[in-house]
Amino acid sequence: MKTLRFGQLASIALVGSIALAGCGSDNNSGSGTTAGAGSSSAASDCFTGTLNAEGSSAQKNAFEEAAASYKAACTGAQVNYNPTGSGAGIKQFIAGQVDFAGSDSALKTEEKDGVVETDAAAAFCGSPAWNIPMVTGPIAIAFNVKGVDSLTLTPAVAADIFTGKITTWNDPKIAAVNSGVSLPSTAIKVFFRSDESGTTENFTKYLAAASDGGWTAEPAKKWTGKGEGKEKSAGVAEGVKSTDGGITYVEWSYAKDNDLGVAKIDNGGGAVELTGETVGKAVEAAKPDGEGNDLRLKLDYATKEADAYPILLVTYEVVCSKNKDAQKGKDIKSFLKHFASSDVQKSLEEIGYAPLPSSVQTKVEAAIEALS
Amino acid sequence: MSTSITGRSAVDELPGPDGRGPLHGDGAGTGRLGDRLFGGAATASGIFVIALVTLVGVFLVAQAIPALQADQASFLTSREWATAGAEPRFGIVDLLWATVVTAVIAMAIAVPLGVAIALFITQYAPAWLSRPAAATIDLLAAVPSIVFGFWGLTIAGQYFEPVATVIDRALGWIPFFAQPEDGPSAKSTLAFAGVILAIMVLPIVTAISREVFAQVPTAHKEGALALGATQWEMIRTAVLPFGKPGVISAAMLGLGRALGETLAVTILLSSLNDGAAFSSSIFSGGATFASKIALGIQEANTATSTGALIAAGLVLFVLTFVVNAIARVVIERRKAFSE
DSSP states (O other), rough: OOOHHHHHHHHHHHHHHHHHHHHHHHHOOOOOTTTTTTSSSSGGGEEEEEEEEEOSSSSSHHHHHHHHHHHHHHHTTTEEEEEOOOHHHHHHHHHHHSSSSEEEOOOOSSOOOOOOOHHHHHHHHTSSSEEEEEEEEEEEEEETTTTTTOOEEOOHHHHHHHTTTTOOOTOOHHHHHOOOOOOOOOEEEEEEEEOOOOOHHHHHHHHHHHHSSOSSOOOOOOOOSSEOOOOOHHHHHHHTTTSTEEEEEEHHHHHHTOEEEEEEEEESOOOOOOOOOOOHHHHHSEEESTTOOOOOOOOOTTTOOOOOOOOOOEEEEEEEESSSSSHHHHHHHHHHHHHHSSHHHHGGGGGTTTTOOOHHHHHHHHHHHHHO | BOOTOEEEEEEEESOTTTTEEEEEOOSTTTOOHHHHHHHHHHHHHHHHHHHHHHHHHHHHHHHHHHHHHHOOOOOTOOEEOOOOOOSEEEHHHHHHHHHHHHHHHHHHHHHHHHHHHIIIIIISSSSHHHHHHHHHHHHHHSOOOHHHHHIIIIIIHHHHHHHHHHHHHHHHSSSSOOOOOTTTOOGGGGHHHHHHHHHHHHHHHHHHHHHHTTSSSSHHHHHHHHHHHHHHHIIIIIIIHHHHHHHHHHHHHHHHHHHHHHHHHHHHHOOOOTTOOOOTTTSSSSOHHHHHHHHHGOOSSSHHHHHHHHHHHHHHHHHHHHHHHHHHHHHHHHHHHHO
């Protein structure tokens, strides 16, 4: 059949061109991939083989960046990351399917659905499992309001916006914290993540902790406020971009890539802009919550410290402190050492993450050194 | 004249002279290896697909039952969807509504359009045009659904805004067509998702309708024309009645696709926040069965949350099954009338 053959040819051509177009636009997050390659300390103890990790999608880009530069420094080493979500990553880790897990919250110490994650992981490892903070991702409150370039929000006002109590941009409550900014009467369109997400969980944790009762719902991966749901970070960012009056919470990189306005946050210590340093300051202010080299952090969302940007999530690498397979332990150690090195950490800022502050980084390096 | 849509003459269905069924070999060659191999392979394929569907059904039921037992709300009548925690509450009313509305909109657009295109290709278009036209339509079927979704979101969606306004102005007094005050932008509504689904379903409806219309016996058509019918009257009296069962099965296949389409709908539709009042408008947001599963499955890490999504999948499975069963019945009845 001639018609059929023509259709097939044309469709192959079409699909091909779509695939190519996809490549073209997908690479913007990977720029500067080679930063740190070669100069990093990891190059000395390279391994050959494959490491598999799985978990939080929040650290996917950072992980891939680190894995790419590690591979550039160590030919023959392959580090794979499967961003299936924190819960899935921890499950696979406990089941021994992956070498380590990435998670946007530390292993839970209390029972949930019949499993205590810390105990289950320790049982699998035969040694305590450690949570090593590795990537800090700030969450931006991104907005798109015609004529407004700079916006400051307090947690209470943010909570009112995201619960639908404030409905227009020129509401006196917003005006009160934005003197000198002329706000239009545009309706506020809140966009939220319609998929379940660690970003939602961390953002609602922040609102619940800092808004003084403005946010009453239990922090969860599923959005409980008002608004219009969009799929994934790309979806909410697109929603805000195409809607005058739109506002959402989204990882910093998406706000940057879409040229959205990012609100300054005033927790009570003055308006804080979102930058690598202000995020680092907030991580530094976090209290250690684990014992010894288990470096779980307790973020203080309500921190009033000046110049500390409070809305962020910290993703951990969850590892066995003593691996049953000694070689695996060495491999993991080598890669994590590279990941935590200041070169790699610095390169993450370009793609929307914040580097670990030096005080935390020192502890992280000590913990990695103690792995076996 | 008694031909079925397959073009097989009725004589084939009469028993043979020695009482064997139609189209059976005379048995003289039984025991030949090739015959046995081929027959066996064909039978195995048939059994395989039946087993596959059955196992999918069993899997869905087995996974769904524990979650359904834990459900604190009525699965069939509740609008909630909170699967976390010890007391999950979830129901499918909103999902069923969104799924059915988007699919119905898609069919309302795609079936008349697809039939019209098929009629153009087979009855009106000159020979040099009909083949490229058919190929172009087939090409639509090869476009991945995510492309349709993305195209709808970034390009086509903005042009739907005025369309929605016009519909709202003309028919807004019916709640079904009214734009809600605080609704999502037009490109994120059930209505627009239905439009995109219609485009995706179009090649299926067109291709099958075209095949059927092309098989209308020339004698029928010439008979109609000889009796003084115009071209339109010929199509109405000869082509359409002959093609009806084919068009119906095309529509049902398309409906199956519309009900189950995931990616494009997930990208386009804005979901409603918890506790939003039920809106019967097509310009409201929502989530279909498939998009709800796509949104939830990645972070579903407890037996209950996974089970709830699978239970939703089971309803979709049953819905599609029912639709197909109805189609079968309709086609069988039509066949009886036309013979």
